[in-house]
Amino acid sequence: MKAYSTVWFLLTTISVGLAQPVGVVAIEDPQFDAQFAQRTIPQVTGKLLHVNPQEIRETTITYTLVTLLGQKTKTAHLAADGSFQLELDYPLPYQQIWVHFGELFYTGLYANKQLYVELDVLKLKAAGKQVLFRTDGVRYLGEDGPLNEYMNEYMLFKRAERLALSSRMQQDSLKTIQAEFVATHPSPYGWLLENERLSEFYSQVCLHYREHPMEPALFDQIKAHKSYLRSNSSMVFYLYLGYYFRHLTANRVRVSWQDVARLSDLTAEEKAVLDSLRSTETLSPAPAHRAQWTNQLGPRMGKMYQNRRIAQGIRWLDSLYSPARADIMKLQLNDSKDIAEQKAALEQILPSISTGWCKVIAQKEYARSVEQVASVNRALAASGDSPTAAGFGSPLQQTDFGATLYKLSSMSGADFLAKLKQSFVGKAIVLDRWATWCAPCLQEMPHSKKLQQDAKELPIVFVYVCTAQGSDEGRWKRKxxxxxxxxxHFFVDEALDAKLGQLFSFSGYPGYAFIDQKGVYKPGVITWLLAIKDKNDLAALLK
Structure with a gap:
């Protein structure tokens, strides 16, 4: 128990009271409901200076919002004068946004009311590489300008040292560095740094205790913490606080084939699989086919697991926390990468939400999920009968190892899906969204290659969609x-990549979607490609 005693000691010695200004309200506070109704969505605009017409056409701004339901990536383009506007979804305070200005500049923005970002392209180019957070040639203006100047200055302050200390939970040293920065950089926003540090540390503590019940006094201290930013640190705090309870042995949700056997709407095929499992239940050793039979019930078991996990989560959140905190954390129960599962989760979650502003967000997200499912299906249904890939133009290259390469830009997500289905009539499609810099994506590629080689005789095609974000055509071809x-293979611009991410609710890279031989999108069939072990598993998807 030494490790847990050490964590408790750290908490009792480093936790301090917040010094936020009088009148600042956390989203957990009951009075925020009235504020939410009166607030406007923060405005984030800006302009690139000394940018030529070609650069205006070629520059795509890719930005990731940190939301109550995870991260959401969008794109924006420059107007003819180099100006731009980022679109936020809700009137929440202190929203964190991670932004790539093409290959010029990367930063974290903080939107509370109104922010204007001005970038001098000539000065940024002179740096010779992509600049991060704060530099000559970048100005943060408007009402939120001083907040962004301060937070991005801290991003760079002893950055490598702070990242190393954070990974080792060295809170005394982190607090010393933070105090040094606050002392040398007077600002009314210093309290936000302490709030962020504690959010990050408490999330690490929850992860540390994920399989061991923590002491009541320790839990009470963590429970008393409130986050004031919509940032990675604050959202991970809520997320890991939920993980802590979910991973305790007593709270783990389990689903077996016996649970499926109790359902009343079983198909004839499912009944046959269940009969096989029952008939071999007492045999030792178990027949090799038992695992395969159980896998055939995987979609049913997965849906039951999701329903039970969400129902249990709603119950214990309501029993442990204030209504607002419980409702915030309920939104995080909707964590599937699949749009149909997101829709089903929100249908469970919505009736339990009592906080007004949380209900507004949940209802809008539910309406969005309904439209996303419908949009994917409309795009697939709009295709014609012609089995040709001519709609994508001539391929860039065809290799002797069986790869056909295309480059796409200025195409809508709906057109892409419609032409994709039109190109492969009578074949199922495994769609793999990836990036050249995504380690998990690349780790799955050798297995994906083997699946293709083993399944040459099956009516199935593998389609790989690589984003241009953070990459280029040469790197894509080489990989x-x-x-x-x-x-x-398709190399697509950031706008099309983001649209496909929205259509299929991909939360990051890699992302997988399955479209059957009839052109019908099958949500939730593929979560990770490694879960499809061989040709037999692929053949099972086609039935």
Whole structure:
């Protein structure tokens, strides 16, 4: 128990009271409901200076909002004069946004009321590489300008040292560095740094105790913490606080084939699988087919698991926390990458939400999920009968290892999906969204290659969609050649990549979608490609 005693000691010695200004309200506070109704969505605008017409056409701004339901990536384009506007969804305070200005500049923005970002392209180019957070040639203006100047200055302050200390939970040293920055950089926003530090540390503590009940006094201290930003640190705090309870042995949700057997709407095929499982239940050793039979019930078991996990989560959140905190954390129970599962989760969660502003967000997210599912299906249904890939134009390259490469830009997500289905009539499609810099994506590629080789006789095609964000055409081609990865490959601009991410509710990279031989999108069939072990598993998807 020494490790847990050490954590408790740290908490009792480093936790301090917040010094936020009088009148600042956390979203957990009951009075925030009235504020939410009166607030306007923060405005984030700006302009690139000394940018030529070609750069205006070629520059895409990719930005990721940190929301109550996870991260959401969007794109924006420059107007003819170099100006731009970022679109936020809700009138929440202190929203964190991670922004790529093409290959020029990367930063974290904080939107509370109104922010204007001015970038001098000539000065940024002179730096010779992508600049981060704060530099000559970047100005944060407007009402939120001083907040952004301060927070991005701290981002760079002893950055490498702070990242190393954070990973080792060295809170005394982190607090010393923070105090040094606050002392040398007077600002009314210093209290936000302490709030962020505690959110991050408490999330680490919850992760540390995820399989061991923590002492009541320790839990009470963590429970008393309130986050004032919509940032990675604050959202991870709520997320890991939920993980702590979810991973305790007593709270773990389990679903077996016996649970499926109690359902009243079983298909004939499912009944046959269940009969096989029952008939071999007492045999030792178990027949090799038992695992395969159980896997055939996977979609049913997965849906039951999601329903039970959410129902249990709603119960214990309501029993442990204030209504607002419980409702905030209920929104995080909707964590599936699949849009149909998100829709089903919100249908469970919505009736339990009592906080007005949380209900507004949940209802809008539910309406969005309904439209996303419908949008995907409309795009697939709009295709014609012609089995041709001519709609994508001539391929850039066809390799001797079976890869066909295309480059796409200025295409809508709906057009892409419609032409994709039109190109492969009578074949199922495994769609893989990836990036050249995404380690998990690349880790799955060798297995994806093997699946293709093993399933050459099946009516199925593998389609790989690589984002241009953070990459270029040369790197994309080299990576495909390095892996000798067959299939249909698309290199797409950030706008199309973001649209496909929205259509299929991909929360990041990699992302997978499955479209059957009839052109019907099948939500939730593929979460990770490694879960599809061999040709037999692929064949099962086609039934």
């Amino acid at each position: 495909i050649a390095e892996l000798e990865l067959p299939g249909i």
